Amino acid sequence: MSRTSQPTRPSRRSGTAGKTRARSPQPAPIRKVVMTALAALAVLAAVLLFALRDQGSSDDHHTAGAGHEEFGHVHAVATDPGSGALYVATHVGLFRLDDPHTAVRVSKDALDLMGFTVVGPGHFLASGHSEHGPANVGLIESTDGGVTWRAKSLSGAADFHGLQAAHGSVYGYNSTDGAFMVSVDQRTWDERSRVAMGAFAVSPTDGQTILAVGRGGLQRSTDSGRSWQAIAGAPAVGLLVWDHTGAWAVARDGAVWSSTDGGQRWQRRGAVPGQPHSIATHEGTLFVALAGDRVVATTDAGASWTDRYVPE
Numbered sequence: 001m002s003r004t005s006q007p008t009r010p011s012r013r014s015g016t017a018g019k020t021r022a023r024s025p026q027p028a029p030i031r032k033v034v035m036t037a038l039a040a041l042a043v044l045a046a047v048l049l050f051a052l053r054d055q056g057s058s059d060d061h062h063t064a065g066a067g068h069e070e071f072g073h074v075h076a077v078a079t080d081p082g083s084g085a086l087y088v089a090t091h092v093g094l095f096r097l098d099d100p101h102t103a104v105r106v107s108k109d110a111l112d113l114m115g116f117t118v119v120g121p122g123h124f125l126a127s128g129h130s131e132h133g134p135a136n137v138g139l140i141e142s143t144d145g146g147v148t149w150r151a152k153s154l155s156g157a158a159d160f161h162g163l164q165a166a167h168g169s170v171y172g173y174n175s176t177d178g179a180f181m182v183s184v185d186q187r188t189w190d191e192r193s194r195v196a197m198g199a200f201a202v203s204p205t206d207g208q209t210i211l212a213v214g215r216g217g218l219q220r221s222t223d224s225g226r227s228w229q230a231i232a233g234a235p236a237v238g239l240l241v242w243d244h245t246g247a248w249a250v251a252r253d254g255a256v257w258s259s260t261d262g263g264q265r266w267q268r269r270g271a272v273p274g275q276p277h278s279i280a281t282h283e284g285t286l287f288v289a290l291a292g293d294r295v296v297a298t299t300d301a302g303a304s305w306t307d308r309y310v311p312e
Helices: 027-064
Strands: 074-079 086-090 093-099 102-105 111-120 123-130 139-142 150-153 160-166 169-174 179-183 190-194 197-202 210-214 217-221 239-243 246-250 255-259 267-271 276-282 285-290 294-298 306-309
Touching (some): 074 111, 086 111, 160 197, 210 239
Parallel strands (some): 111 160
Antiparallel strands (some): 086 093, 123 139, 139 150, 210 217, 276 285, 294 306
């Protein structure tokens, strides 16, 4: 730091009137310089402390943060069978819903998750896009509850807009080319067919039977996705899930439908209280992610709903 030199002053000693001499710097300016330097160091320390604290809070937020961070459109909802925690896969990463007002973004990577499925406790598979690496991440895997991810297969080639782990296999719909694919080892894939679809659900008791939302409405496959047949008289729905109680579907207008015969006949039940984004079931509960970062649940087929998560 630079400072201005003090001007010389006339001496006040007797016999030296009219003469000048340089005087030593005054203590006050020295104290001023020292105080200024200390203040600058304090500011610098505060900046460094804030930066370090911010970096640390980022990690904390991934694993144990609280409060509301907007997650927007939800592409998948799923429950961890080990912890019972509910997760939502979004354009800005994976969130865990800790309580009715707490959504924690657990994924460290900047991921745009288009497909998501749970394999087992803390074991997830996903697909979508990343800010780092290929635009399409293919199939990626997490074994720590969604905190970190690693590439498994089809990196750069596949963008699965639907994934489901069932019967020891992974079923996926690749939006880049419309291929419905199945893998038993998560590395090599068998392309079964090419068909435009918005959602699909695999029977929990038969890996050969699959329901899908196609351009012409609901379709059904009984040969593991190699061929598809339209279901006559089926409702116009956009979301599907299939569990031990039957197949469940939600229409764009929020109507809830169910089928207990593999999708051949459907019964209209209740209605979702909002614009539906994604659905999931767990132990008799149907979860629906709605617009506005809201997730609701029903245990009576949509006759009544409770908030599972809603931002404060």
